[in-house]
Amino acid sequence: MTKPHLTPDPHFLSATAARAAMDSGRLDSETLLKACLTRISLRQPAVQAWEAVERQDSVQRAMALDKIARQSPLHGIPVGVKDLIETAALTTSYGSPIYRGHKPGKDAACVKALVANGAIVLGKTVTTEFAYFTPGPTTNPHGLDHTPGGSSSGSAAAVADGQVSIAIGTQTAGSVIRPAAFCGIVGYKGTSGWAPMDGIKPLSPTLDTLGFFARAVADLDLIRRAFGNKPIAGLAEAPSGPPPRIAFCRTAWWDRADEDTKRLFERVVVKLSKEGARIGQYDMPPEFEGLNDAQLAIMTKEAARGFVEERKFHAEKLSPQFRELLEKGDAIGIREETAAKALATKCRNLLSHAFRDFDLLLTPAAPGAAPKGLERTGDPVFNRAWTLLGNPCIALPAGKNADGLPLAVQLVGPSGEDAEMIRHAAWVEAALRD
């Protein structure tokens, strides 16, 4: 018996749309998995998003899931796992030759949560070396000679290119929001501490935060439900409730945004305003200007503290850039580190007060579209401060530049209010799409 009305190109559906297609019998997980695998075979030579792909086991799991009732939020949805994150079946190299072939022997807590909620691990995606700046081979599917961003390079490129429905990333400076922006997909970094980090190689424990790539804001709800959060009502349908109160925030680093980006925000502000959002402005208090340096100090110091063994026994296998990071970390003193943390605490209080007057900050996700060249992953200047403050962030696609490369905006919400923020982000997503 052939299946009627099969969904075309299911590998380009959002997870929410794939679920709906499965619920109505137009799609099953096996078909979705095989479509992803075909796409990977076709595109891996050009995009190089994957370290390893789990072909046989993933199809078998899809077939098994197709035989049982769909109850879990991610039932039958394929997911890519950044190779910084440990998996039982596949090797985990953390993007470093030191760990080539490394088998930690068990799944990271976040992988366990996804699998327990029906997701199918399709494979491991390319990460930069230890989630820092030295890139792997991944390219940007929108322009193969442009960076996909990093450190979650493979996860962003694979989701953008129709190779997997959703993928896991981590962000210490700008490793989720920036690649999502460069690849033209939705990126989500939750409130600091929103998800467990067990089984993820730390770069900077104070800053490292789990994130996800997806093709629709509604998918973030499915993902968050896998971590025990309640469903957000009415998200898959047309967004309900009053339009959000939005504050446009140029940040202290506005002069680092290129002309594409500056013009983009002019358009976006007009558009959102026309759709009914109340748009105000948030001028960062002067204290915030120190946050990027504070983030850098904490990240650098904590990296130097964490990579003792690698440096002692395998220094020759570390990239010069990573070695330099660790050396800089050695030179950072207690005063600088504690002052950086104290500044973050102060600014968290200031921002928390400011969020009484609006629901979302609207701010750049990156200085511009993905830069040309694969030797760098772009500048996290518009990400560092928010990661340090710990607020939830979402990157949303917002058109393309003259070269056909994606542009994006970033939304920042109040800490801990991820669900409400996602609801508002779905409103913005719909407003920008119309």
Add this chain to the structure above:
Amino acid sequence: MTKPHLTPDPHFLSATAARAAMDSGRLDSETLLKACLTRISLRQPAVQAWEAVERQDSVQRAMALDKIARQSPLHGIPVGVKDLIETAALTTSYGSPIYRGHKPGKDAACVKALVANGAIVLGKTVTTEFAYFTPGPTTNPHGLDHTPGGSSSGSAAAVADGQVSIAIGTQTAGSVIRPAAFCGIVGYKGTSGWAPMDGIKPLSPTLDTLGFFARAVADLDLIRRAFGNKPIAGLAEAPSGPPPRIAFCRTAWWDRADEDTKRLFERVVVKLSKEGARIGQYDMPPEFEGLNDAQLAIMTKEAARGFVEERKFHAEKLSPQFRELLEKGDAIGIREETAAKALATKCRNLLSHAFRDFDLLLTPAAPGAAPKGLERTGDPVFNRAWTLLGNPCIALPAGKNADGLPLAVQLVGPSGEDAEMIRHAAWVEAALRD
């Protein structure tokens, strides 16, 4: 030549008073050190505050420091180091037989900071097993059959008993504020992240926070200066500026406070009001009721995550109580842990907003005076929530009960505003003393 006008009992002076006596030539560090060592010899059999005492080296360092100009904030001041904290010269057992005789080979970052600022490490003080509940032999100097509190038992008892000027503690639930209250001294737990935790055995990395015991609020300024903070103006003299705006907070656990404590707060509120403080009331929002359980869940889970090796190879040397903690941690799921962290984030925002209307919360430090018996260290019910929220806390002595055991109040300040909070706490200290 004999020294004129020698200060009597220098080992009972606050660090601030000892410094003043040194500056005016009435005291030198060698004399102070030897007075402490004599007091330790006399009292160690009864109080048992010390794991190890550095007799020779500390006197030699004092003599050397007496020969050079006094510039550092803690120049020549003896300090006790909780045996959870690693030291180069002395062994570090973390309160566990597993680590008897353990020599980590270097000083923890906080020890380095103190020593670089002139402090003299006098020795290692008794900690409970891995800073959890199983006590060492230390007694309460105000009543030898009463607990000194824990986990920083030895540090609190030694400072209270005139054996050392200041001492380091750590707090994960109530391990600084509670023993300070039970021993009748000043206890300080800084804003979460205020000081580096390198070289301190983690119990729960999210919660573990450095703290100190001292005999005067002004000493906290000397200590904080050793960590790179600016001096707080005018603290050593009579407190200046307008009286603080204080909110009395019974907390959700007020029915756990005994009659001594309830009457104490009636007296204290009247007294502070009479001295000119503006006293209001802060009723915890209902969400806060879950914070103690949230703290417990995070601590328990993180302990189970951290003590893998000890459990695998030395389970028989763990106390039944600690083994039970780790087993409970295994049973805590991702949902519970992430929900606990989400609740903390929510309550941090609520409290941050509330602190716009007052400078300090006034709240119990413990349910009552130190309970009788040495097999338990007392109940951290009035400490768990603040540790999880990360706000700075100070325990202040406030008289004694009918049995001659110390009573105390706790002050809680806005996160990151430690310096301002210490200035206000000095006002409260003076007001309660008058």
